[in-house]
Amino acid sequence: MSIKFEKIGEGSFLLEILGYTCPYPTLYTVKALSKLSPGDLLEVVTDSHPSCETIPQTLEKKGHKVLSVTQIGKALWKITIKV
DSSP, X not given: OEEEEEEEETTEEEEEEESXXXXXXXXXXXXXXXXXXXXXXXXXXXXXXXXXXXXXXXXXXXXXXXXXXXXXXXXEEEEEEEO
């Protein structure tokens, strides 16, 4: 299990959450978003397929815009969020 949060560009951040099941990817994503500024982008990479539904649902209720949910590997997904 691993979590990595890093800046990847001006106003762009990466949160990698591997080996965790719900609700942890959603909780870590909400925590990461609290550190960002309006207009920033966060890319969440996870290996938890259920998180591809729970993260967007939770974040849209909180007013964030989920730009995309993309499968980037056999069991790996990227969720792109605009704060």
